Every structure is written in C-alpha cells, then in structure tokens.
Amino acid sequence: NAGVTQTPKFQVLKTGQSMTLQCAQDMNHNSMYWYRQDPGMGLRLIYYSASEGTTDKGEVPNGYNVSRLNKREFSLRLESAAPSQTSVYFCAIGRRGGTDTQYFGPGTRLTVL
Amino acid sequence: GDSVTQMEGPVTLSEEAFLTINCTYTATGYPSLFWYVQYPGEGLQLLLKATKADDKGSNKGFEATYRKETTSFHLEKGSVQVSDSAVYFCALSLLLSGSARQLTFGSGTQLTVLP
Numbered sequence: 301n302a303g304v305t306q307t308p309k310f311q312v313l314k315t316g317q318s319m320t321l322q323c324a325q326d327m328n329h330n331s332m333y334w335y336r337q338d339p340g341m342g343l344r345l346i347y348y349s350a351s352e353g354t355t356d357k358g359e360v361p362n363g364y365n366v367s368r369l370n371k372r373e374f375s376l377r378l379e380s381a382a383p384s385q386t387s388v389y390f391c392a393i394g395r396r397g398g399t400d401t402q403y404f405g406p407g408t409r410l411t412v413l
Numbered sequence: 414g415d416s417v418t419q420m421e422g423p424v425t426l427s428e429e430a431f432l433t434i435n436c437t438y439t440a441t442g443y444p445s446l447f448w449y450v451q452y453p454g455e456g457l458q459l460l461l462k463a464t465k466a467d468d469k470g471s472n473k474g475f476e477a478t479y480r481k482e483t484t485s486f487h488l489e490k491g492s493v494q495v496s497d498s499a500v501y502f503c504a505l506s507l508l509l510s511g512s513a514r515q516l517t518f519g520s521g522t523q524l525t526v527l528p
Contacts, residue, residue, distance in 0.1 A: 304456075331513040342417075342502060342518030343457070350511025358515065390456055392516075400445040400464070400506035400514050404456035 303327060304405035306391050312411045313381045321376040321408050323391030331394040332374035333358075333402065334366060336387040343390060349374055381412045415440040419503045419519030426493055426526050434488040434522045436477075436503035444505040446470075446479055446486040447516065451500045460488075460501070493526045500524070 307322045323332065330351045335343040345358030349368040363385060365377045378385060388409050392402040420435040438446065445464045449457040461470030466481035475490045486503060503519040 331511075333513075333515075335516075340520050342504075342520045343516070344518075345515050348509060348513050348515070350509065350513035354511055356510055356513075392457075394514060400447070401459055401462065402514070402516055404449075404458070406456045 304391055304393055304403055306389075306405040306408050308408060309406070310409050312413065313378075314413050315382060317381050318377065318379050319381065319410075320378075321389055321391075321410075323374045323376070323405060324372050325391075325393045326372070327393060327403065328371070329393040329395050329403075330371070332368065333392040333394070334364075334374070334376045335390045335392060336360065337390060337407070338387050346376065346389075378410075381410075383412045386410060386412045415444070415505060415507055415517055417503050417505055417517055417519040419501075420522055421520070423523040423525060426524070428495055428526055428528050429492045430526075432488070432490040432493045432497075432524070434501055434503075434524070436486045436488065436519060438484050438486065438503075438505050440484075440505055440507075443481070444507060446477070447504040447506065448475070448477055448486070448488050449502045449504060449518075451502065451521070453499075457502065493524075495526045495528050498524055498526045 333348045334346040347366040352371045391405040394402040447462045448460040450460045461472040463470040463479035469478045500521045504516045507515045
C-alpha cells in the first residue's frame with residue numbers, strides 16, 4: 301500500500317520545454333489535488349479534481365493544465381516551462397464530502413533553467 | 414480572504430525543551446485546522462487536527478487546541494527530541510466545489526532540536 305506516488309522525483313527543464321508530472325493513489329479517495337511549494341510561502345493549490353471526470357482551478361493555475369485520467373491518476377502538465385515554475389510539486393488526495401484530511405505524495409522537485 | 418499566519422522561524426531548541434509554535438487564522442465560517450510536518454526530502458504528513466472550537470488535537474506528544482475566541486491553533490510539545498527536527502505547517506481547510514477541500518497553509522516554521 302504505497303498511498304500516493306509521484307513521478308518523477310526530480311526534473312530539470314529548459315525554458316519552453318514541456319513535461320507532465322504524474323500522480324497515482326491506491327487509497328480509493330475521490331478528490332485529488334496539485335500544490336506547489338515555494339520557499340517561505342507554504343503550499344499553494346494549483347488545480348484540483350473533486351471526483352473522476354471533473355477538474356477545477358485553484359489559487360495559482362496559470363501555466364498549468366491537468367487531466368484526471370481515472371479515479372487513481374491525476375496528472376499535471378506544463379506546456380511551456382518558465383523559470384517561475386521552479387518549485388516542489390506535491391500531489392494530495394482526500395475523501396469527498398468526508399473528513400478534511402489530505403494525504404500527500406513525496407513530491408517532485410522541478411528546476412527550470 | 415481566508416489565511417493562516419504562523420510564527421516565523423527558524424526555531425532552535427535543546428533536547429527536552431518546551432516547544433510552542435504560534436498559529437492564528439482568518440476565516441469565514443468554521444474551518445477545520447491542521448498541523449502538518451515535513452521531514453527533509455519528504456512530503457507533508459498530518460500531525461494533528463481539530464474540527465471545531467475547543468477541540469484538542471494530539472499526536473506523538475504534540476497538542477493544539479482550536480480557540481475560536483482568539484482564532485488560534487498553537488502547537489505545543491512538552492519535551493522535544495532531536496527526531497522532531499522538521500518544518501511544521503499550520504493549515505485550515507476550505508470547502509471548494511464538488512465537496513473538495515482546499516488547504517490554506519501558513520509559511521512554515523523550521524524547527525531544529527540540538528542534542
């Protein structure tokens with residue numbers, strides 16, 4: 301039971317390149333989230349998916365797109381990476397309509413040169 | 414909008430010292446409150462939570478009480494250990510569309526415990 305897994309763990313991109321961050325869960329939770337963590341700013345919500353088939357923008361969605369592939373998987377895509385997207389990205393899951401607790405993956409450290 | 418303000422770090426303590434990390438919040442309604450901990454190179458782990466006023470969350474010797482009158486959720490531990498060295502985040506939960514929930518985080522407090 302791995303909980304929440306993320307791939308890759310590390311990535312270096314050049315400005316303008318694209319990439320997709322993958323997140324998968326085995327806890328059968330309905331809601332999935334993407335956050336970014338920047339120094340001194342805590343975590344900020346990028347996009348979320350309340351349930352399979354739905355996605356919505358969070359606090360900082362510009363420059364990102366998401367896909368809820370099925371109940372288990374939620375991917376985050378950077379179409380044209382910019383240095384401002386250098387960050388650590390965390391996927392999280394939660395129960396829809398239930399307890400507020402969210403469970404986090406180990407993160408992806410992304411550097412855009 | 415809703416927000417969380419927590420004590421800035423870094424905080425350095427000796428082993429067995431008393432720990433307090435202050436956290437206050439601004440919110441409409443009555444959010445749930447959380448403390449998450451992040452060890453180096455890892456994701457965030459839930460440390461404790463409280464869902465309504467006067468609730469006390471506790472785990473691993475850490476405690477925090479949801480104080481509506483002071484809009485606070487301060488984290489305390491009576492005797493810290495070297496293994497408690499980590500970054501601690503206070504957070505509140507907001508309801509989004511579709512019954513999803515957003516966590517709004519404070520900026521984090523780095524704790525270092527020296528032997």
